[in-house]
Amino acid sequence: MIGISIATKWEYEATLEYFGIKDNERFGYPYGEYFLRTIKNTELVFYSTGVRKVNGVGGNQYMISKFNLTKVIVAGTCAGIDDTFCNLDIFVPDKAVQYDCTVKEIEPFIKQYFIVDIDLSKYGNDFYTGTIATSDKAVVMWKDYVELKENEITIADTEAGAIAYICKKNDVECIIIKGISDFPTDERNTDKFESNMEQINVYLENTPKVMNKIFGEYLKRFI
Numbered sequence: 493m494i495g496i497s498i499a500t501k502w503e504y505e506a507t508l509e510y511f512g513i514k515d516n517e518r519f520g521y522p523y524g525e526y527f528l529r530t531i532k533n534t535e536l537v538f539y540s541t542g543v544r545k546v547n548g549v550g551g552n553q554y555m556i557s558k559f560n561l562t563k564v565i566v567a568g569t570c571a572g573i574d575d576t577f578c579n580l581d582i583f584v585p586d587k588a589v590q591y592d593c594t595v596k597e598i599e600p601f602i603k604q605y606f607i608v609d610i611d612l613s614k615y616g617n618d619f620y621t622g623t624i625a626t627s628d629k630a631v632v633m634w635k636d637y638v639e640l641k642e643n644e645i646t647i648a649d650t651e652a653g654a655i656a657y658i659c660k661k662n663d664v665e666c667i668i669i670k671g672i673s674d675f676p677t678d679e680r681n682t683d684k685f686e687s688n689m690e691q692i693n694v695y696l697e698n699t700p701k702v703m704n705k706i707f708g709e710y711l712k713r714f715i
């Protein structure tokens with residue numbers, strides 16, 4: 493069985509809609525909900541975990557143990573960091589890192605211990621790849637965005653690096669398929685709260701578009 497890990501309620505609602513899931517096909521578990529589907533003769537369990545690293549890791553460890561998963565595909569949205577890309581571009585990163593685990597004033601921004609390399613060689617190269625960086629805080633403030641750019645990060649989110657890390661501990665393959673829902677905007681000369689609200693609205697508008705693109709154009713080739 494392959495697990496499809498989804499973080500937010502908006503991402504999960506778009507997933508229910510995409511697959512036309514009825515109420516009696518939805519089941520609860522401690523971190524959220526799940527439903528089952530067979531695609532390409534393979535059983536899949538789609539589940540919501542809730543946001544941030546603790547929920548992402550807890551939900552995935554639960555599902556790996558409950559369904560004996562052989563692979564986890566993390567599907568969802570992310571912040572764009574490399575500005576050569578645009579909203580709705582989809583990535584399958586070959587590196588996942590956590591960047592909030594070090595004292596950055598005296599230690600490297602990312603420690604080797606928190607880097608997970610992802611071998612994508614059997615899936616071809618017909619997709620954007622790069623490094624996804626994960627922390628518990630969303631990338632909203634301009635200084636956080638600039639720091640990620642300076643460290644050559646491609647995209648950022650709040651779960652995937654930690655999920656990839658625990659998949660490795662369980663010896664379960666982890667593939668991350670993420671689409672850019674939003675880019676931080678420079679709030680330094682504007683109203684911080686208005687700028688944040690604008691980013692959240694862009695995120696909400698783009699979430700179903702990203703999920704439809706992932707399921708319609710990317711999911712099958714990674715099953």
Ligand SMILES: Nc1ncnc2c1ncn2[C@@H]1O[C@H](CCC(=O)c2cccc(C(=O)O)c2)[C@@H](O)[C@H]1O
Nearest residue numbers: 499543569570571630631632648649650651692695
């Ligand atoms: N900018 C981002 N940074 C990090 N992760 C991002 C970003 N965008 C999308 N994600 C991904 O989507 C989900 C939720 C998105 C989220 O929390 C968010 C989005 C935009 C603004 C704000 C805010 O507080 O102003 C919060 C997370 O689970 C994460 O995996």
